[in-house]
Amino acid sequence: MSPLLQGVITIFVGVFGCVGYFYAANLVLDKVIFPPRGPHAGRNINRATAVRPWLFLFPAIFALSLYLVYPVIGSLWRSMHNRAGDEFIALDNYLFLFEDPEFLQALFNNALWALVVPAAATFLGLLVAQLTDRLSWGNIAKSLIFMPMAISFVGASLIWKFVYAGDPDIGIINALRDGIGLDPMDPVQVPFWNNFFLMAILVWIQTGFAMVILSAALRGIPEETVEAAIIDGANPFQLFFKIKVPQIMGTIVVVWTTITILVLKVFDIVYTMTGGNFGTQILPSYMMSFMFRDDGRATAVAVVIMIVVLPVMIWNIRQAQKEMR
Amino acid sequence: MDNIAGKSSGLKWAVNISVALLVIAWLIPTVGLFVSSFRDRDQITASGWWNAPFSVELTYRTRANDGEPVQEGDLWVVEGNIFATSEVSEAFASGEAAVTAFGVTGREPTAYPAGTEGETRDGGTLTVNADGSYRYTTAETPDDRGLRIYFGADTPPDFTMDNYLTILTAQTEEEREEAYAAGQTFWEILSDENGVFRNFINTFTVTIPSTVIPILIAAFAAYALAWMDFPGRGLLIAAIVGLLVVPLQLALVPLLNLHNQIGIGQSFVGIWLAHTGFGLPLAIYLLRNYMVGLPRDIIESAKVDGATDFQIFTKIILPLSFPALASFAIFQFLWTWNDLLVAKVFLPSDDASKVMTVRIADDLLGSRGGDWGILAAAAFVSIAVPVLVFFTMQRYLVRGLLAGSVK
Numbered sequence: 001m002s003p004l005l006q007g008v009i010t011i012f013v014g015v016f017g018c019v020g021y022f023y024a025a026n027l028v029l030d031k032v033i034f035p036p037r038g039p040h041a042g043r044n045i046n047r048a049t050a051v052r053p054w055l056f057l058f059p060a061i062f063a064l065s066l067y068l069v070y071p072v073i074g075s076l077w078r079s080m081h082n083r084a085g086d087e088f089i090a091l092d093n094y095l096f097l098f099e100d101p102e103f104l105q106a107l108f109n110n111a112l113w114a115l116v117v118p119a120a121a122t123f124l125g126l127l128v129a130q131l132t133d134r135l136s137w138g139n140i141a142k143s144l145i146f147m148p149m150a151i152s153f154v155g156a157s158l159i160w161k162f163v164y165a166g167d168p169d170i171g172i173i174n175a176l177r178d179g180i181g182l183d184p185m186d187p188v189q190v191p192f193w194n195n196f197f198l199m200a201i202l203v204w205i206q207t208g209f210a211m212v213i214l215s216a217a218l219r220g221i222p223e224e225t226v227e228a229a230i231i232d233g234a235n236p237f238q239l240f241f242k243i244k245v246p247q248i249m250g251t252i253v254v255v256w257t258t259i260t261i262l263v264l265k266v267f268d269i270v271y272t273m274t275g276g277n278f279g280t281q282i283l284p285s286y287m288m289s290f291m292f293r294d295d296g297r298a299t300a301v302a303v304v305i306m307i308v309v310l311p312v313m314i315w316n317i318r319q320a321q322k323e324m325r
Numbered sequence: 326m327d328n329i330a331g332k333s334s335g336l337k338w339a340v341n342i343s344v345a346l347l348v349i350a351w352l353i354p355t356v357g358l359f360v361s362s363f364r365d366r367d368q369i370t371a372s373g374w375w376n377a378p379f380s381v382e383l384t385y386r387t388r389a390n391d392g393e394p395v396q397e398g399d400l401w402v403v404e405g406n407i408f409a410t411s412e413v414s415e416a417f418a419s420g421e422a423a424v425t426a427f428g429v430t431g432r433e434p435t436a437y438p439a440g441t442e443g444e445t446r447d448g449g450t451l452t453v454n455a456d457g458s459y460r461y462t463t464a465e466t467p468d469d470r471g472l473r474i475y476f477g478a479d480t481p482p483d484f485t486m487d488n489y490l491t492i493l494t495a496q497t498e499e500e501r502e503e504a505y506a507a508g509q510t511f512w513e514i515l516s517d518e519n520g521v522f523r524n525f526i527n528t529f530t531v532t533i534p535s536t537v538i539p540i541l542i543a544a545f546a547a548y549a550l551a552w553m554d555f556p557g558r559g560l561l562i563a564a565i566v567g568l569l570v571v572p573l574q575l576a577l578v579p580l581l582n583l584h585n586q587i588g589i590g591q592s593f594v595g596i597w598l599a600h601t602g603f604g605l606p607l608a609i610y611l612l613r614n615y616m617v618g619l620p621r622d623i624i625e626s627a628k629v630d631g632a633t634d635f636q637i638f639t640k641i642i643l644p645l646s647f648p649a650l651a652s653f654a655i656f657q658f659l660w661t662w663n664d665l666l667v668a669k670v671f672l673p674s675d676d677a678s679k680v681m682t683v684r685i686a687d688d689l690l691g692s693r694g695g696d697w698g699i700l701a702a703a704a705f706v707s708i709a710v711p712v713l714v715f716f717t718m719q720r721y722l723v724r725g726l727l728a729g730s731v732k
Contacts, residue, residue: 006593010534014597018541026635052634053553057561060546060605066583067576067602068568074579131344141344143719145351150715151708152663154682158690158704159354162361162697169373170697172357204351209726216727236336265572268665272686284666287574291670295578302574313570320566324559 018059025055072306079299093300103301105279106286109195110264110308113282116196118259120203122252125210129218130240132211142215146208153205153268160201161273164188189278198280201269206262210255217251218244254319257312264309283308362701365483369697380479382425384434387412389461390471400449400462407476408457417457417478427453427476434475445472488702492689495519518677521703524684528662528707530593531672531680535600535661536654542601543608544650548638550609551616552624562613568606576603577670584671593678596671603667604657611656611725615649616642652725655718659711681707 029051030036034044082089097103128145132138148156165171166186168178177184187197221244229243245252267284274280276289283305290298360374372381392405407424408417426435429445437443439455449463453476461472487498494501494514504514515522549555550562580599581591589595619642627637643650661667665682672678676688685703693699715722 006530010594010597011537014534014538015541018538022545022635026633030633050555053549053555053558056545056549056553056634056638059542060609061561063542063602064565064568064605067580067599068571068606070583071576071579072571074582075575078578078582128344128347131340131347135340135344138344141348143716144348146719147712147715148351148355150659150711151355152665152682152711154663154665154686155704155708158685158700159358162358162701163354165697167370169370172353172373172375175373175375204354207351212723212726216723261570265574267574268682268686271665272690284572284574288666288669291577295582299575299578302572302577305572305574309570309572313567316570317563317566321559321563324562 075299083294093296106281106283110282113263117263118256121206122210124207128211129215148205149208157272217248358701363484366698380481383480386475388471394467403461406457422478423455425477435477488698492702493522524681528680532661534597536657539601539604539608547612550613591673651721655722
């Protein structure tokens with residue numbers, strides 16, 4: 001059977017299965033288990049109301065626990081076993097990691113990514129958002145800067161591989177270097193700085209995201225505060241840094257953390273550009289080097305990534321709870 | 326507010342110019358690869374894409390075999406036009422090229438400028454003019470194959486869809502022509518197992534169910550979390566916010582093992598389930614946030630009129646939530662279309678089951694590493710769909726981003 005046909009069937013089965021489940025479960029609940037008639041009509045209605053939320057939630061809770069909660073525990077458990085998975089070795093995998101120079105390199109690079117990319121993307125996004133704010137063609141400019149968001153990390157890597165290509169007749173960077181009389185170089189192989197050339201790709205993608213959110217936040221600033229500042233004689237820079245930025249600080253933090261989480265998970269760029277060579281290894285691509293080879297070590301790396309993300313997660317939950325109150 | 330004090334016209338100019346520069350900087354990488362995807366392979370290596378509209382000097386080699394040798398006194402003379410010789414006549418069919426230089430050895434293919442006289446290895450002379458006409462004189466009887474001539478010619482820009490056809494069908498131009506000659510239709514050629522078109526279809530196969538199914542599951546759950554009262558609701562919402570940021574990497578090994586145990590293994594079913602699971606937290610979060618904001622009056626009056634929760638959900642909430650459903654659908658579509666990691670782990674690793682991203686990253690970048698025309702075409706086949714979705718549905722995408730900027 002062709003996968004396409006299989007896909008169409010799956011959509012039908014999935015969609016009708018879901019609708020069917022919700023409809024049938026609801027019907028059974030109302031008509032069969034707790035019918036709203038007879039001697040216990042009132043009690044039955046109350047009971048049906050108490051059960052119904054769980055009926056609606058069941059598929060989601062089931063899928064979430066199987067695909068996200070179970071793996072957290074499963075990975076933790078698996079990471080304490082050896083390669084074959086039949087022997088409990090406690091923390092040996094982790095000890096191995098912390099003695100492996102490549103892991104330490106990946107950890108260091110990851111920290112670098114987590115510092116530089118969110119900062120650069122948020123800063124550039126804020127800059128573009130402010131500059132385009134009152135521009136007649138601002139929306140077109142924003143659309144174009146936002147566009148890389150739609151491009152896959154693999155596609156983006158290919159696009160930038162072309163920019164960085166070593167031949168001055170192909171890569172525009174080396175064409176510029178050639179133009180001012182410098183020798184061609186491969187930016188991806190320059191020790192240490194190549195990390196930043198890879199980060200540029202993610203910044204290129206994420207600036208649009210930061211820009212969209214911050215642009216909306218800038219529009220949400222009450223006009224009165226801006227007008228008052230202008231009447232008091234603030235120049236455009238003071239207006240921006242002392243009046244506008246403090247008012248959207250909350251949004252800036254959200255954008256910053258969102259990009260940080262993304263940075264910690266992205267493996268595609270390093271995988272496509274260098275495969276982790278030339279000192280550009282990061283944790284997610286380091287994990288892929290063990291995937292399908294040594295599940296114990298692969299899961300150990302995954303757990304380390306989880307631990308790194310954990311503070312952001314807790315902070316997110318706190319924020320969400322604050323909003324709900 | 327444009328004419329406020331302190332905002333001089335000079336500053337306005339500065340703003341316009343800096344935005345223009347930023348936009349150009351943002352576009353250059355994409356434009357470069359896009360232009361290259363339409364260029365002829367030899368032209369890509371000969372000149373940068375920024376020179377694409379101009380002619381390029383390419384080096385060719387051929388044999389002076391289009392004219393009959395004529396004896397003039399002691400010497401043999403061969404005259405003809407280099408563009409008409411059999412080895413290169415196809416490349417110059419349009420007839421706009423000009424010879425810039427020529428030579429007689431492969432080591433120095435452009436030793437003599439056009440119009441001057443060069444010395445051949447057998448002691449004769451060779452003159453090639455800019456218009457391609459040549460004159461070769463030698464004391465010895467020329468052999469039938471003709472004199473080997475190298476020349477550089479300014480070739481007009483050559484834009485072609487050839488790269489796209491080659492990558493989609495995995496067949497070169499000649500192979501495609503042979504297949505046509507053998508009676509195959511375009512569709513049959515396109516369905517070649519090794520072609521990227523197959524991977525393109527696979528990507529749709531992965532993406533569409535992975536987008537549709539989580540929406541349904543999430544919509545019901547979001548309604549329950551937004552409008553139904555039950556103990557533990559706050560806790561569940563907090564859990565979903567927490568799950569939003571669980572790194573995918575954690576899920577790979579345990580789930581693949583699970584899939585293998587229950588017999589799904591690496592398959593499309595497996596990846597649909599995986600994408601559904603991974604997409605749910607964002608779906609529930611986005612939809613719940615939107616549904617909570619719907620006016621309470623409508624829902625309560627429906628309840629007073631005797632509507633059940635199920636009816637309220639399908640008849641009122643679902644139609645009203647369309648913008649949120651659309652924005653999640655776009656997110657999930659872009660995410661699953663662009664995903665590399667999940668597809669690498671949950672799909673079989675043979676070429677016929679790969680999606681576009683995996684095919685490009687694992688296969689083409691290795692085997693076609695330097696062939697930029699091909700790589701660029703492949704990249705744009707994969708980029709075209711999400712960019713199209715992006716530009717047509719941007720409104721919903723932005724709304725979704727603003728509502729749930731957590732993932």
